[in-house]
Amino acid sequence: MKTTFYMSLLLAGLHAVAHGQLLPSHHNGHDTNEHIHHAHEAVACLKLVPNNADFAFQFFKEITLEAPNKNIFFSPVSISTAFAMLALGARSTTQTQILEGLTFNLTEIQEKEIQEGFHNLIHMLSHPEGGVQLNMGNAIFLTEKLKPLKKFLDDAKALYQLEAFTTDFNNPMEAEKQINDYIERKTHGKIADLVKDMDPQTVMLLATFVFFKGSWEKPFKPEHTEEREFFVDPEMTVKVPMMHQTGRFDLYFDEELSCTVVRLHYNGSATAFLVLPAKGKMKQLEETLVKETVQEWSEHLFQSLVSLYFPKFSISGSYEITNTLSKMGIVDVFTDQADLSGITGTPDLKVSKVVHKAALDVDERGTEAAAGTAAEILTLSIHPTIEFNRPFLMLIFDRDTNSTLFIGKIVNPTISS
Known part of the structure; x- marks a missing residue:
């Protein structure tokens, strides 16, 4: 035994x-x-x-x-x-x-x-x-x-x-x-x-x-966070504190997998990919997600002005x-x-x-974040809204080592464990 x-x-x-x-x-003042x-x-x-x-x-x-x-x-x-x-x-x-x-x-x-x-x-x-x-x-x-x-x-x-x-x-x-x-x-x-x-x-x-x-490299302002609906499944809806900001973000629409990808950077070398499948398409995404998919998203991202809603959870x-x-x-x-x-x-x-x-x-913490930063002036035009108000994936990578630090699937952000 x-x-x-x-x-x-x-x-x-x-x-x-x-x-x-x-x-x-990036590194500053490091020797050769x-x-x-x-x-x-x-x-x-x-x-x-x-x-x-x-x-x-x-x-x-x-x-x-x-x-x-x-x-x-x-x-x-x-x-x-x-x-x-x-x-x-x-x-x-x-x-x-x-x-x-x-x-x-x-x-x-x-x-x-x-x-x-x-x-x-x-x-x-x-x-x-x-x-x-x-x-x-x-x-x-x-x-x-x-x-x-x-x-x-x-x-x-x-x-x-x-x-x-x-x-x-x-x-x-x-x-x-x-x-x-x-x-x-x-x-x-x-x-x-x-x-x-x-x-x-x-x-x-x-x-x-x-x-x-x-x-976050582009922090969310706490005063813009508001309660909104999150659609867990066709039968269940919950209320979540939804962070919000309008700005230029890295985006990609993957038509083959029917999902929207938004990339957010942290200060330093970490990056988050937020992946929002179309309704009913989560299972397809789960079954087909491979490293080549993420590579393709990275290569096809483009900057666009959007109104982004993302839950705090x-x-x-x-x-x-x-x-x-x-x-x-x-x-x-x-x-x-x-x-x-x-x-x-x-x-x-x-x-x-x-x-x-x-x-x-995940939160927007820190009201002082706006203190020393320049405000981004946005022209009042019609821009798309991307709202993470149904189950989504969150992938966290380290850019320096290309490592997959974390993989998350958020089905219900009000359930903590």
Whole structure:
């Protein structure tokens, strides 16, 4: 019988706020060496980009099948980072399944390159440009009798900034408190009570977290927010606080997928794609969304003067994703066939549970945002209105690394979890 451990992946909130003065979205005053180092990191990251994007949209498809007509919010980069780190301690078929489940073709890219790529990705995402706060981290909680190999800990610390803690799982309440307090502190209070009802048989828990806080490049004014109707489905309508601004936005109408795409930038290097399918077309979009679709949208965006309505909302998603990952080919690591001997030197360890928790806040926060900014003078002409008043997708990308930070499907913005 294998010893099992819980693997908790979590993402703590995206907080889209608008406050303070607008910051330039490029580096200032960095020396040449830093730029060269940044360029090297970017090259290593870029090798991962197509695979990480494929994984993101495959995972999205699986989750939407499991939770149809529900709000969805998760961080693909958080999940793939945690499993790439787990692959450090995996051997034989277990390791191959993990890396191939993350959509890597091992005849085209070596494990060493994958690990280096994730290392650089974490470093770049943890040092974003001004205006965006993005913290990523990994922690391992171990029972005292489980002695991980020095090589695994050294490699995981060097590559994934791993922090390691000794935990008494025989006292589940105390263990839960230690882990939850750590996570809550690291995620600025956004994720509380990640683990509960812990199995006293647990010997190791792996947690990965991402915390993101961004301010809109073009903030919404709170005084323009008003209650409006949101059409959840043909039978259900709810009232939501709807933010509003008129201005020039990046737009694209995808006739093939019957959806409207609006791109909003945050200060710094993060970008949001807001995707509004025509009535009855969400399912088609979910089934066909791939990285090439997003690439096509990016290439065809055009600037247009529009009146934009977008809801102010908070949602969170909590998922037990063992089953989802098994469907994507990551199977052995959850069974007695698991070979995680690279972690402890013995093959008696398997992953029992994978939890992923994510939270999303979107608001217009900060009345002082308008203080130092020039007002945009708009001629009074008839311009189109785009109102996100029915289920939509929200995709958040990091421009520096082309990473899919978050994918959200907002079906009902009044339901927070």
